[in-house]
Amino acid sequence: MDLNKKFTPETWPDHPERATLEAKNKFVGFWLFLGGETILFATLFATYIALKNSGPSGFGFSTQELYELPLVFVMTMLLLTSSLTSVFAMYHLRNYNFKKMQLWLAITAFLGLGFLMLEVYEFTHYVKLGFTYNNSAFSSAFYTLVGTHGFHVAVGLVWITLLIFRNAKRGLNLYNATKYYTFSLYWHFIDVVWVFIFTVVYLMGVIG
């Protein structure tokens, strides 16, 4: 594949993310990978629901006392917005506008970083209260479920940062278009998982 081939918005294919066989493979493979990830999170959710509020006698934490919806609301807004900005980036990818795509992806990354920092704050706050990983079955399940999501966010941030920098000079081509596109799929996936965490962990936790 010729990496140096320059396109114009007119010659740029309609679906650059699956214009070549390699790209098509990555595209399909990544969707399948997300299918596997869905099962992974489903297992974590099931475990969390089974172990929610359960601990040794007198361990002293319940979801109602612990969770604070305003913080979680801000986190949710940050992550949902970052999904929107990644859509803008993909719009520019389709139109072969490399600079604007990079810009929107950078904004996506900053919003994601904001989310992650709030999550770190939330976790340290709980730990200060005494709700550590080893505190109870509930705490282990909580940190593992929400932490696995947070880990995915962190991986996504590393991924997009590397992509933005490695391609800064290369520009957009049919080799890296798929890489950008699969990142956006991944990012939406993380967002969808968070919607479930928001509902199952926090809303159902506070409302009971």
Add this chain to the structure above:
Amino acid sequence: MSSVAQKKGFGATLWDWLTTVDHKKIGILYFLGGGFFFVVGGIEAMLIRWQLHKPNNDFVSAGLFNDLITMHGTTMIFLAAMPILFGFMNAIVPLQIGARDVAFPFINSLGFWMFFFGGLFLNLSWFFQQVPDAGWTSYASLSIASEGHGVDFYAIGLQIAGGGTLMAGINFLVTIINMRAPGMTYMRMPLFTWTTFVASAMILFAFPPLTVGLFFLTFDRMFGGNFFDHTMGGNTIIWEHIFWIFGHPEVYILILPAFGIFSEIFSTFSRKRLFGYPSMVFATVLIGFLGFMVWAHHMFTVGLGPTANAIFAVATMAIAVPTGVKIFNWLLTMWGGSIRITTPMLYALGFIPSFVMGGVTGVMQGAAPLDYQLHDTYFIVAHFHYVIVGGVVLGILAATHYWWPKMFGTMLNETLGKVTFWFFFIGFHATFLIQHWLGFWGMPRRVWTFMDGQGWNSANFISTIGAFLMAIGIIVLVYNVIITSVKNVKVANDPWGDGRTLEWAIESPPIYYNFPATPLVRGLDTVWIEKMEGNETGLTPAEPIKDIHMPNGSIIPLLMSLGLFIAGFGAMYRTEEAWGLPVLIFGLLWTFVAMAARSLQDDTGYYVKKDEILRDLKRKGGQK
């Protein structure tokens, strides 16, 4: 493998194998790696049987016996059966669908090396004398209480190997979805490709729960988690659910490819189209689906309640229907065919009654009330060995003989092959048939010895003799492999003479780009169609010969897996040794640097020029 790398010598060859991304070579690597672990697991089985050959034996201690049964089960399922099947899938499936390679050659290599280092990690436990001892199911109530690092070896080793399996599964799915040759519609795919497809889909949905379960186990044992500790609010039944949501589909992940192998063999050596091909495909998909619906039949006695037990009992027995469809289709494939009793066909013929017996005892246990009687007796041991050995291992041995010429370019000796079969087949039934009665007579499984005068002596003795007969069969096979490799008599494209699918249209072993020109598929059993129409070359090209795009080899998959292997040791000794944490960080960094090295470079492969392909074709012209 590029045309640039023409160097000879041991170092160059070794480097070529360590960096290869060629699906045929990776297939051979899987086959050799899996074969090695098969022998290891077999030796463990021999030791188990020797311990049980007479009452009150003290050949091994009770603790060592636990180590042996745990490692035998784990090794055979994860490190022998699955990798060997992956070996055949890698070597054959791309050829059967007319592809040049798998969808992700780099990830294919990574999957192999992760399996290999994961298996190595698990088996190094023998040298550290801290062997997993909680059974291959590693039920949390046992595994949390297990002293030392045995279960840690299990959790980390399987985590690494399991990651490799997941990658292989996605790879085969994408390969089959995207890379079929023109005309190869889904309903023209050979059955082995179909079963690989369904088994890969099952891997995709079964392995993530195992990943999560192993993480829970790791966290509980090493990082103070409380998932399974009831004093902290945890629940050990969660492990059982997670393990069997993975574990039950796993047995179909193993048996479906074996079904595919036998389908190929029955139709080839009956010289007939597979009877009821569409119903075979439907049955395969249905088994794949039902495989996920029945996990709790492993937990009838846990106390889930009669409603849950009833639902899972009915779902379990329903699997007998598509399986029966398959059995009858195989029988009807032979009906009126002109049958040749070759070694692979002998295995196929032996497989039908053996597997049906295993299936029938499966339906018996599917009835929850009967399961209460049979639970944790030798009847269970007999049942699952009847399906796994009578189905999967016979399938593997059949495929070994059947595809050996395609993989290595030389035929295994047929007489020795038949000797192997008879030793193995008789030994297998001698070992496990009697264990059904041992179960009825009340002998519990997983006990290291038994007392005299319970009526179990002679049955156990017969069982042990059978195990040794199987071992003799495998020794004959190894001898067969050695002598045929030394003689190395080259064979033509279709050494069986009756090949029906695309892999038989090209030379043995195939050249690294498989097909000089992508073939045109004109129906089910495409090569047979071409033969019947008198096409000497065996296939019709779909396009003129042109430059072929090939992937570059890479050492990075090996390095990535090595990093995880190192990190595993660090994680295990993190709390008790000063070097633990640094080694953990070093290993993870190593892997991360290897990943970054892969990501930051543009690796777009290379092209095999048209001239070179034409030269290869001309050279082959003389030696048809």
